[in-house]
Amino acid sequence: MGNNRDFALVERCQSGDRRALEELLGYYQKPVYNAAYRILGNPDDAADTTQVVFMKAFERLGQYDPRYKFFSWIYRIAINESINLLKRARNQQPLDDTEVTGTRGPEAAVEAGDVSREIQEELMGLKEDYRTVVVLRHFSECSYRQISEILQIPEKTVKSRLYSARQLMKESLQARGVV
Amino acid sequence: MIDERTIELINADIDGELEPSERLELDGILDSSADARAMRAELLSLNNLLESLPEQKPPAGLLQEILNKITLPGEKSAFSLSRLFTSFQPAATGLAFAAGLLVTVSFYELLPRQGTSLDTGGMVGTMVANPATMPTESRDVLAFEGAGLDGSVTLKGNKKLLILEFDLDSSEQVEIKVAYAEAGLGFSGIAHVANDVDDRPVAVETYQLSEGVLRVENQGRQIFTVFLPEVIPVKSGSREISIDVSTAGARVFSGVLRG
Numbered sequence: 001m002g003n004n005r006d007f008a009l010v011e012r013c014q015s016g017d018r019r020a021l022e023e024l025l026g027y028y029q030k031p032v033y034n035a036a037y038r039i040l041g042n043p044d045d046a047a048d049t050t051q052v053v054f055m056k057a058f059e060r061l062g063q064y065d066p067r068y069k070f071f072s073w074i075y076r077i078a079i080n081e082s083i084n085l086l087k088r089a090r091n092q093q094p095l096d097d098t099e100v101t102g103t104r105g106p107e108a109a110v111e112a113g114d115v116s117r118e119i120q121e122e123l124m125g126l127k128e129d130y131r132t133v134v135v136l137r138h139f140s141e142c143s144y145r146q147i148s149e150i151l152q153i154p155e156k157t158v159k160s161r162l163y164s165a166r167q168l169m170k171e172s173l174q175a176r177g178v179v
Numbered sequence: 180m181i182d183e184r185t186i187e188l189i190n191a192d193i194d195g196e197l198e199p200s201e202r203l204e205l206d207g208i209l210d211s212s213a214d215a216r217a218m219r220a221e222l223l224s225l226n227n228l229l230e231s232l233p234e235q236k237p238p239a240g241l242l243q244e245i246l247n248k249i250t251l252p253g254e255k256s257a258f259s260l261s262r263l264f265t266s267f268q269p270a271a272t273g274l275a276f277a278a279g280l281l282v283t284v285s286f287y288e289l290l291p292r293q294g295t296s297l298d299t300g301g302m303v304g305t306m307v308a309n310p311a312t313m314p315t316e317s318r319d320v321l322a323f324e325g326a327g328l329d330g331s332v333t334l335k336g337n338k339k340l341l342i343l344e345f346d347l348d349s350s351e352q353v354e355i356k357v358a359y360a361e362a363g364l365g366f367s368g369i370a371h372v373a374n375d376v377d378d379r380p381v382a383v384e385t386y387q388l389s390e391g392v393l394r395v396e397n398q399g400r401q402i403f404t405v406f407l408p409e410v411i412p413v414k415s416g417s418r419e420i421s422i423d424v425s426t427a428g429a430r431v432f433s434g435v436l437r438g
Contacts, residue, residue, distance in 0.1 A: 016251045025242060033237040047238050051245050051331075052320050058249045088319070088417055088437045116232050137194065138229040144196055163190045170225050179224050 006070035014061055025054060028071070031140055032078045038135040039082040041124045049085055053078045072149040075140065079132055079150065086128060118178050122169050130165035133158055181214050189219045193226050244322060248331060248346070318438030321422055325431065327351040332422060334436040336407075341418065341438055343405040345395075352398045353426045360391020362418035363411030370404040 006027075012020035032053055037046035057064075057077050064073055123131055136142040136150060144162075148155045173179045188205040191197050197205065208215050318341075319334040330347035341364060343357065359366060366388060387394040393405065407420070417437045424432040 013251055018251060021249060021251055022246060025245060029242050029245065030234070030237060033241070034235050037235045043235070043238070046235070047241055048320055048322065050237065050241065051248065051322060052317060054245045055248055055320075055333075056317065058251065062252070115228070119229065119232060134229075138226070139232075144194070159187065159190065162194075163186060166190065166222060166225060170221055173225065173228075174221075179221070179228060 003069050003071075007066055010061065010064060010066070010070055013058070021058070024070075028074055029054070032074060035075065035078050035135055035140050036082045038120070038123060038139050039079070039128075039131055040085060041120055045085055045089075049078070049081050053081050056081070068149065069146075072146065075136070075142075075150045076152070079136075083128055083132070115178060118173070118176065122172055125172070126165055126168065130161050130168070133161045134165045134169070137162055181212070181218055185212070185215050186218070189215065189222060192219065193222050240324065244324065247329075318417075319436040321434040321436060323347070323424060323432055327426060328353050328424060328431070332436065334420065334438045336438050339409045341407045341409075341420070343407065343420070343436070345401065345403050345405070347397055347401045349397050349399065349401075349426075351426055352396065353424055353431075355395045355397060356421075356423040356425070357393040357395070357405065358391065358421045358423075359393065359407050360410075362407075362420050363409065363413060364407040364418065364420070365410040366393060367406045367408050369406070 006024070009020045009024045013024065029050065033046055033050045036049040036053070037043060040046050040049065053074065057074055064070070123134065126134065132151065133147055136147045142150065144155045144158050147158045147162075151158070170179065185205075185208050188197065188201055188208065191201065192205055209219065316337075317333055317335055320331055322331045323329060327350040328347065329349070330345070332346075333344045335342050335344065345355075347353075347355075369386060386396075395403075420436045420438075422432075422434045422436060423430055
């Protein structure tokens with residue numbers, strides 16, 4: 001994530017340079033959408049949230065503090081908007097609470113689409129604090145420090161949440177025979 | 180039994196966050212502990228599984244939609260309602276022109292009456308600066324695309340007042356229905372923006388109020404804000420405002436704004 005590059009583009013955006021805006025959006029549209037998708041579990045909500053994130057970010061561009069990395073700032077807005085939408089959601093799809101009786105053996109073939117769906121279900125089963133750190137670490141490839149900056153929590157808390165989340169996911173996926 | 184330190188080192192190893200000294204420490208633990216090796220293998224398997232998932236592709240057109248909605252400082256080709264209305268209040272008395280603006284604002288107050296229709300094409304007013312702070316925090320957004328209609332409606336508000344900011348562009352006649360009464364809201368006015376800077380003609384809009392529903396007929400480019408004050412307080416949760424869009428009598432879009 002090129003901080004100098006982003007800083008230069010932000011400055012150009014602040015001067016009304018539309019090509020700089022297109023360039024910045026080109027870099028961040030997909031990562032923001034992916035993060036929103038993994039937190040929200042829904043492509044339509046992810047698309048709506050992505051729009052809101054960028055509209056807010058560029059509305060508030062004057063408030064952006066260049067001491068902090070642009071990607072931390074944009075991801076923070078993305079996480080906050082995603083969490084806000086979750087809190088407002090009334091039609092969140094309930095998890096499948098059916099007990100798994102027996103297990104699938106390691107030799108059982110699992111289709112790629114099934115695995116993706118099962119992972120997303122596991123993610124949606126995590127509480128939001130845990131889900132956010134998992135998404136930022138595994139899907140946005142952020143370091144502990146970057147996650148700490150984005151969420152404005154200590155690194156120690158990032159690690160604690162991440163380790164706990166992994167343990168929960170591992171146990172659940174093992175019980176379902178996915179890992 | 181695996182201690183916390185070992186768990187921390189294993190997880191940091193998975194994340195590539197080990198210092199050299201920690202690497203040595205973990206190697207020593209793994210050499211002597213089968214449990215630690217098993218945990219590491221399991222977490223590595225989970226990590227590989229997570230990272231093997233395909234990246235989700237944003238829907239086609241999303242980037243352009245976002246670009247269309249953003250106005251940069253100094254740009255004149257688009258107009259941002261949120262900046263214009265940061266301190267704006269429906270006023271019964273006295274309006275003053277904001278110097279340097281290249282837009283005119285039409286504003287009028289309506290009482291919710293049955294079957295009220297209003298053609299705003301000829302109405303022109305001015306903007307008032309008011310110390311009262313209008314809500315600016317976005318609560319929800321609906322974007323429209325297709326069937327000849329492109330645009331969005333953004334919901335902003337506080338406990339006492341919700342506002343809907345419409346930014347529409349339709350090549351054909353469309354009807355937009357906003358059901359607000361069921362959400363415990365009333366209707367107190369519309370601010371219509373005519374953009375002199377944009378060369379494209381602004382549509383002549385027709386608004387109709389009937390039974391707690393606002394109907395707007397639109398063709399062409401239109402930017403306007405609807406003010407919906409609280410009539411029935413809500414103790415908790417959010418209000419839902421349904422939006423239906425029809426063209427040639429057929430519904431093409433339905434959505435709900437929550438805030």
